[in-house]
Amino acid sequence: MNPRMPKTDPMDRTSGFLKKNLETMPRKKRLDYLNQKLRGIIQYAYKHSIAFKAKMDSAGLKPKDIQSIKDLEKIPITKKADLVELQKKNPPFGGFEGVPITELKRIYVSPGPIYEPGEMEYNELGWAQGMYAGGFRPGDIVINTFSYHMVPFALHMVDNSLQRVGCIIIPTGVGNTEQQVNILKTFKATGFCGTPSFLLNISEKAMEMGLDPKKDLNLKVGFVAAEMLPESLRARLEEAFGMVIRQTYGTADVGCLGYECLQKSGMHIPDDKIVEIVDPETGKQLGPGKTGEIVATSFNKVYPLIRFGTGDLSILTETPCSCGRTSSRLIKILGRVDQVTKVRGLFVHPGQVDEIASRFPQIQRYQIVVTRKAHKDEMTFRIELKEGETSSEKLKEEVERTIREVIQVRGEVVFIPQGTLPEGARKIDDQRTWE
Ligand SMILES: [Zn+2]
Incomplete structure (x- = not known):
């Protein structure tokens, strides 16, 4: 009962x-x-x-x-x-x-x-303004699935901003998807904070557990950040849960720089x-x-x-903007100025790619390729070995472990024949598209 x-x-x-x-x-x-x-x-x-x-x-x-x-x-x-x-x-x-x-x-x-x-005393305005503009209200029970350790986003920025709005926070952090589903169900939680791809994981896990995310869970509002949000993914998630999802943009250094209101007309620049x-x-x-x-x-x-x-x-x-807010807006984030790119919410610098390669004297040339499959970032580390070196499952595993350690993102190693990569090839080849 x-x-x-x-x-x-x-x-x-x-x-x-x-x-x-x-x-x-x-x-x-x-x-x-x-x-x-x-x-x-x-x-x-x-x-x-x-x-x-x-x-x-x-x-x-x-x-x-x-x-x-x-x-x-x-x-x-x-x-x-x-x-x-x-x-x-x-x-x-x-x-x-x-x-x-x-x-x-x-x-x-x-x-x-x-x-x-x-x-x-945390008194930044932007994230809280974004939560409110996106439909979060006092009394919402919210799971905050951003990572709580080391980085400032979850604990400092999101948690404090949820408090400011008047929400009840469940600091669930990253991972433990099945438990997150159970928590959502038990508390009839109304709000989600996290990356779009993690919300997708939650919907898939809920269905695997025999639940209908729309009927059996109670999510109404989602505050997503740290990843691009293609409209196709937004529509899919909003439909799956029967909720409204709005995105925000900012950096760990300066904080919130833009938030969407319900009009979805770009990202309002916060007042601070x-x-x-x-x-x-x-x-x-x-x-x-x-x-x-x-x-x-x-x-x-x-x-x-x-x-x-x-x-x-x-x-x-x-x-x-017809919401009544008068601030300028960023229309959308179009990409990166230089080679530095973001994979699953984390920056990947060409220097980190060099660092991985430098730990393996067998490696001659290398390149990271970032692609997108089923709304999730995928990273492939392409390696050309030096003359006389042979590829092995052991080397593949070692490099993959190093990738996780250096970049904190999982990547798959693929060995390619010598001479495949042209001289001066980009260290990071971002092949993602965002429609
Ligand atoms: Zn607006």
């Missing part, structure tokens, strides 16, 4: 705002607001962040030279690779932190490796960030409608990253 709850939804998920006064500011007021916040963080970072002061000094700039978003163009862009280098020279945070280490609550470790300071779309070659701002690199500035005093280059490509739009 365990009567199923009727699949009704008492919550109004379509109206309202998390921060109405900010989200509906008229354009001119928003610009003034952002410029004022910008001047504040520039002053603060110049005084408290060694790395930012050095960057300003090297460009011959003083805080007074940065009065508006347009002035940001004067400041050189900091790339992820620069962060890694500067953190090596000046551990742990490369001088980018704006407070002493003793004032932190946590320290996070992301692949790279990159260390991120976790502030005592400045996002520029720039020419990746010159760093100059491009107007709405032009493809360029997403460059972000955070107002976070603990980690005031100014002009952080994400390496992701997008297009900005300023046309009004």
Whole structure:
């Protein structure tokens, strides 16, 4: 005797705002607001962040030279690779932190490796704004299936933001799919946070267990990130569960940079960030409608990253959104500026590919190929062996183990004949398409 709850939804998920006064500011007021916040963080970072002061000094700039978003163009862009280098020279945070280490609550470790300071009082707005805009409401019971250890996303950003919205969190983390299904069922959980491919795993597992995800589970809203979300996959998941899925975009370093509202009209830029779309070659701002690199500035005093280059490509739009939010929107993420690519939510750098190969003297040439099968990323490591070397199951297993260790993503090793890969072939060949 365990009567199923009727699949009704008492919550109004379509109206309202998390921060109405900010989200509906008229354009001119928003610009003034952002410029004022910008001047504040520039002053603060110049005084408290060694790395930012050095960057300003090297460009011959003083805080007074940065009065508006347009002035940001004067400041050189900091790339992820620069962060890694500067953190090596000046551990742990490369001088980018704006407070002493003793004032932190946590320290996070992301692949790279990159260390991120976790502030005592989390008050970032973006992810919570995105959850609310996507239909999350106080009282929702939510499984958070992002990884809780090392990296800041699940524990720091998503968990805190769910608290801010007023949700009840079940910190399930990654994996244990069958148990996740049981948890969803037991608690009649209404919300999901995680990657789209993991939600797909959950739906497949539920069906394997003889359940109908739509009838037997109670999911209403999904907040997905860290992976591309093709519309075909979104439609399939929304249909399978009878839920609404909205995606967000950001990085572990600067946090949320865009979130979808129910209108699905691109990703609103949160009110605590400045996002520029720039020419990746010159760093100059491009107007709405032009493809360029997403460059972000955070107002976070603990980690005031100014002009952080994400390496992701997008297009900005300023046309009004019928949800009532007045912020500019990123139309969609179009890909990576350089060879750095994201596989199953994790960055894969050509340097990591080199590192794997360098551990095996038998390897002559190599390349990682990323493809997509049934809405899941697949990674193949193609290897040409040196003259006189022979392939073996043992070598294949050893390389595959190393791939997991270095990149944290599973990859399959394929041996190819000598001379298959051309001289100067790309280290990462991304063959995925996103329709
Ligand atoms: Zn909207």
